[in-house]
Amino acid sequence: MHLRYSYRIYPTMGQRASLARTFGCARVVYNDALAVRKEARKAGRPYPKSTGLQKVVITAAKKTPERAWLASVGVDPLIQSLRDLDTAYRNFFDSVSGKRQGRPVGLPRFKSKRDVRQSLRFTRNGFRIRGNGKLNLAKIGDVRVKWSRPLPADPSSVTIVLDPSGRYYASFVVDVEPEHLPEVDAEVGIDLGLTTYAVLSTGEVIDNPRFLRKAEKRLKAAQRELSRKAKGSKNRAKARAKVARAHAKVADTRMDWLHKQTTRIIRETQAVYLEDLNVRGLARGRLAKSVHDAGWSTFRRLLEEKAARYGRTVGIVHRAFPSSQLCSQCGHRDGPKPLAVREWACSACGVLHDRDLNAARNILAAGQADRLNAPGGPVRPGVAIPRQARPVERGTRLGDQRTTGDRAAGAGGIPAR
Numbered sequence: 001m002h003l004r005y006s007y008r009i010y011p012t013m014g015q016r017a018s019l020a021r022t023f024g025c026a027r028v029v030y031n032d033a034l035a036v037r038k039e040a041r042k043a044g045r046p047y048p049k050s051t052g053l054q055k056v057v058i059t060a061a062k063k064t065p066e067r068a069w070l071a072s073v074g075v076d077p078l079i080q081s082l083r084d085l086d087t088a089y090r091n092f093f094d095s096v097s098g099k100r101q102g103r104p105v106g107l108p109r110f111k112s113k114r115d116v117r118q119s120l121r122f123t124r125n126g127f128r129i130r131g132n133g134k135l136n137l138a139k140i141g142d143v144r145v146k147w148s149r150p151l152p153a154d155p156s157s158v159t160i161v162l163d164p165s166g167r168y169y170a171s172f173v174v175d176v177e178p179e180h181l182p183e184v185d186a187e188v189g190i191d192l193g194l195t196t197y198a199v200l201s202t203g204e205v206i207d208n209p210r211f212l213r214k215a216e217k218r219l220k221a222a223q224r225e226l227s228r229k230a231k232g233s234k235n236r237a238k239a240r241a242k243v244a245r246a247h248a249k250v251a252d253t254r255m256d257w258l259h260k261q262t263t264r265i266i267r268e269t270q271a272v273y274l275e276d277l278n279v280r281g282l283a284r285g286r287l288a289k290s291v292h293d294a295g296w297s298t299f300r301r302l303l304e305e306k307a308a309r310y311g312r313t314v315g316i317v318h319r320a321f322p323s324s325q326l327c328s329q330c331g332h333r334d335g336p337k338p339l340a341v342r343e344w345a346c347s348a349c350g351v352l353h354d355r356d357l358n359a360a361r362n363i364l365a366a367g368q369a370d371r372l373n374a375p376g377g378p379v380r381p382g383v384a385i386p387r388q389a390r391p392v393e394r395g396t397r398l399g400d401q402r403t404t405g406d407r408a409a410g411a412g413g414i415p416a417r
């Protein structure tokens with residue numbers, strides 16, 4: 001199982017300059033290769049293979065006066081940049097052919113100097129960790145690392161990331177064995193809410209943390225300040241940096257909090273069931289802000305990754321499942337409930353329901369029924385959904401390994417009368 005371990009790094013001014021040059025070269029190589037493929041596509045020629053492409057945009061290009069500066073940086077990040085382009089194309093082709101699930105993936109796009117996030121990848125040949133704890137990067141030098149926690153094994157690659165607020169990170173991919181926790185009996189259904197963050201079928205309510213609201217207030221203030229500064233002025237640049245730092249603070253705070261919540265839930269329960277919310281669909285409407293704030297998709301992803309790692313199960317109940325309409329007591333389908341309705345009484349059995357708690361109980365029942373009906377029986381390993389690694393986030397996460405996990409689909413079991 002591939003996990004990512006990210007650490008803040010502190011390159012010197014000289015190393016920053018070298019990194020900036022390498023970011024630039026990797027971007028140029030990526031764009032040159034993309035241009036060749038776009039040309040071929042336009043001219044109706046076959047898709048240029050990566051090996052040939054590498055010779056054109058790296059080896060041969062270095063010998064031309066226009067691209068001679070490519071020779072001034074390490075070759076490993078340039079090759080990795082081409083691999084990234086291959087992955088982007090593969091995702092596109094798989095998406096078109098229907099092999100890849102989820103939202104459609106478009107053709108790769110050209111990278112820009114102004115992209116908010118810059119990154120570089122080194123494979124085993126391009127880096128090593130020195131005895132003194134410094135990270136040696138080929139043609140860059142020994143970079144100081146803040147080892148916030150130990151690396152569990154030898155990493156197979158490292159991605160160097162420069163985030164919009166000017167911080168550098170080293171994100172290592174490490175192959176580790178899953179560490180299954182002792183089994184527990186508890187299973188839980190989770191309803192992700194808007195007024196509270198989530199409600200568990202046990203009755204537990206997870207609230208939106210206040211410190212996050214505070215960080216968001218500071219971000220908003222910084223944004224207002226930025227909008228008042230004259231374009232192109234020095235003060236505007238300063239204000240923009242402040243906004244970027246505030247953004248980073250909000251993202252970090254939210255991530256830390258999500259890690260804590262998901263770790264606790266996975267430790268305490270054997271199986272977790274969630275609704276497959278159409279977060280993208282919701283995000284387009286009025287609920288946009290709260291949806292993004294809540295970070296539901298991240299919450300779900302962290303649960304899935306931790307379940308895979310610790311031998312737990314995450315089941316996803318289909319979005320069409322009417323979790324807020326069914327009575328969790330008697331199974332009666334009581335009809336749609338507008339978001340404003342926080343409490344309702346079942347018209348069949350008369351039980352008074354808290355909207356979210358009732359939904360969480362229905363999700364638990366539907367998830368358990370799905371699991372029992374699934375081929376292979378009720379005992380399933382944790383779910384891991386293949387994803388591209390996005391190294392900018394901190395903390396432990398699955399890398400780009402492909403695991404064929406099972407996801408409960410459909411809402412079997414609950415009578416929908």
Ligand SMILES: [Zn+2]
Nearest residue numbers: 327330346349
């Ligand atoms: Zn009822």
